[in-house]
Amino acid sequence: MDWDDLRVFLAVARAESLSAAGRRLKIDPATVGRRITRLEEAMGARLFAKGPQGYALTEEGARLVTHAERAETAMAGASEALTGPEGLTGQIRIGAPDGCANYLLPQVLARICDENPGLEVQIVALPRVINLSKREADMAISVSAPTAGRLSVQKITDYHLHLAASKNYLARTGPILTRDDLKGRRVIGYIQDMIFDKELDYLSEIGPQAVPLASNSVSVQFNWVRAGAGVAIVHDFAIPSAPEVTPVLKEEFTLTRSFWLIRHLDDRRSDRLNRFAEALSQGIRREVARLEAQS
Numbered sequence: 001m002d003w004d005d006l007r008v009f010l011a012v013a014r015a016e017s018l019s020a021a022g023r024r025l026k027i028d029p030a031t032v033g034r035r036i037t038r039l040e041e042a043m044g045a046r047l048f049a050k051g052p053q054g055y056a057l058t059e060e061g062a063r064l065v066t067h068a069e070r071a072e073t074a075m076a077g078a079s080e081a082l083t084g085p086e087g088l089t090g091q092i093r094i095g096a097p098d099g100c101a102n103y104l105l106p107q108v109l110a111r112i113c114d115e116n117p118g119l120e121v122q123i124v125a126l127p128r129v130i131n132l133s134k135r136e137a138d139m140a141i142s143v144s145a146p147t148a149g150r151l152s153v154q155k156i157t158d159y160h161l162h163l164a165a166s167k168n169y170l171a172r173t174g175p176i177l178t179r180d181d182l183k184g185r186r187v188i189g190y191i192q193d194m195i196f197d198k199e200l201d202y203l204s205e206i207g208p209q210a211v212p213l214a215s216n217s218v219s220v221q222f223n224w225v226r227a228g229a230g231v232a233i234v235h236d237f238a239i240p241s242a243p244e245v246t247p248v249l250k251e252e253f254t255l256t257r258s259f260w261l262i263r264h265l266d267d268r269r270s271d272r273l274n275r276f277a278e279a280l281s282q283g284i285r286r287e288v289a290r291l292e293a294q295s
Contacts, residue, residue: 003075006068008035009047013065014134016054046056073266088276089118095130095137096123097200099218100259100284103238103291104292105141108283112276119276128196132264139277141284143199150265154277157285160236160292161202161255162247169228172210176231176248179206186230188213199257202233206253237291247295259284 004156011021018029018036025032027121030221040047047061089161096105101123109121122128130140133152145153165176176182187210189203195215203209215225218235226242233255261281267273 003071005039005042006071008032009039009061009064010068010135012048012055013057013061013068014136016056017052019054066108069205069266070199073269078232087118088112088116088279090271090272091120091122092139092189092273092276093122093124093137093239094193094280095132095140096125097141097143097218099124099235099238100141101125102219103235103241104284108242108280108287111245111283112279115279123137135222138263138267138273139280142197142260142262143257144197144263144270145260152265152268153265154263154281156259156261156281157283157288158256158258159288161233161257162295163206163231163249164225164239164245164247165231166226166228166244167246168244169225170246170248172228179249179252182231187211188224188230188232190214190218190221191216197257202255205255217286236295237288239295240291259288 008025008027011024012018015024017022022032024027025124036048043060043062043064045155046058046283047064049058050056094105094109102125109123113119113121114209124137129142132135132140133149145155163182170176173185174181176185187203189209189211190200191214192211195201203211211274213221215221215224215227221232222232222234222238222242222245225234225245231248234245236247239247243289259276263273263277
């Protein structure tokens with residue numbers, strides 16, 4: 001069995017499409033199809049069923065995935081053994097919620113790349129849970145710890161959130177000194193039916209609120225606050241990026257949440273990914289502490 005055919009098989013299994021797998025592998029879809037046919041002939045089994053939604057794994061294909069992923073891990077380990085531990089190289093893709101992706105990861109990853117010039121990093125900022133089993137990313141940062149799947153879960157750090165508004169908004173509508181002062185204020189928050197993790201349901205902590213300005217993106221919410229559109233619960237680590245924004249009711253109301261690093265369990269054998277994960281976790285902890293001290 002050819003490892004390169006297994007690599008193509010995994011790409012199709014994850015992308016559920018010949019064209020998407022081809023883009024990921026940088027080969028044309030026709031070649032992808034020929035390689036899958038060759039592998040199926042070698043295995044004596046049909047590995048995919050083509051349907052309206054794309055290429056779905058058959059029962060035999062699903063059984064092969066586990067073995068193919070082990071081969072993938074072994075090949076990555078062999079490559080690392082040959083290149084040595086001097087510096088991190090190659091591409092690493094990280095999934096993250098957009099608050100972390102916008103206000104923490106750019107500077108944290110820039111420092112890691114400064115120290116490892118051969119490293120290429122990609123940030124996938126999606127308002128949903130990143131699917132590691134389909135290799136949407138090599139690792140993901142989450143606001144809650146998953147309890148199912150073959151995953152490695154490590155707590156990175158706690159972080160805090162407060163109610164905040166722009167100084168212009170407060171000058172125009174009056175100060176917010178007590179919770180009663182929130183009455184009649186325009187509240188900014190998440191679209192309720194698009195909250196993909198219970199830890200993001202911030203406004204439930206202050207009781208029922210109408211949310212006339214809502215977005216599934218925390219960055220859009222924060223930009224509404226900056227524009228003086230209303231009051232929102234925002235990350236403390238985001239506030240230093242906007243001098244016009246100030247916390248309100250800071251002594252009365254604080255939310256504490258956590259970031260978790262989620263990885264494929266088999267990837268714990270990879271020295272390269274282990275070293276990157278440690279640098280990433282340390283960098284996030286330092287950056288959260290630095291920015292929260294300024295908020």
